[in-house]
Amino acid sequence: MALLVNPKLAICLSLLLIAQLSVAGSGKNGEIFTSSENPHEEFNLTKLNSDKIQVTFVIVKDVRAVCDVESKKRGFGGFKASVEACSFWDSASINNKCTVVLATVANYHTIGHEIRHCMQGNYHK
Numbered sequence: 001m002a003l004l005v006n007p008k009l010a011i012c013l014s015l016l017l018i019a020q021l022s023v024a025g026s027g028k029n030g031e032i033f034t035s036s037e038n039p040h041e042e043f044n045l046t047k048l049n050s051d052k053i054q055v056t057f058v059i060v061k062d063v064r065a066v067c068d069v070e071s072k073k074r075g076f077g078g079f080k081a082s083v084e085a086c087s088f089w090d091s092a093s094i095n096n097k098c099t100v101v102l103a104t105v106a107n108y109h110t111i112g113h114e115i116r117h118c119m120q121g122n123y124h125k
């Protein structure tokens with residue numbers, strides 16, 4: 001018999017919120033991105049939400065609109081600002097699922113940033 005747990009979901013805004021950007025510009029998809037986060041920053045991987053996570057990738061043209069819909073679908077406040085990507089993770093150790101919304105053109109940094117949310121939740125301080 002399986003114990004069903006409604007996992008706590010959370011959203012990621014921080015890489016991508018205009019208000020938080022110190023250095024910003026327009027990407028190919030018209031979204032705002034930051035170059036203030038070091039893509040080579042090292043971090044500890046000994047604590048993960050789960051070591052087995054089912055990730056769903058949603059590849060779209062209008063990232064902000066889809067992130068907004070996905071956010072509200074989960075009972076969060078939505079995305080008012082332009083974003084490069086977003087992720088919706090759960091913190092369950094078993095049956096862990098994560099959704100990552102990306103533009104049709106992405107980069108290693110953005111994918112890594114969002115996948116880290118799947119692995120470690122809200123790692124931003």
Ligand SMILES: [Zn+2]
Pocket residue numbers: 012013014015113117124
């Ligand atoms: Zn983030």
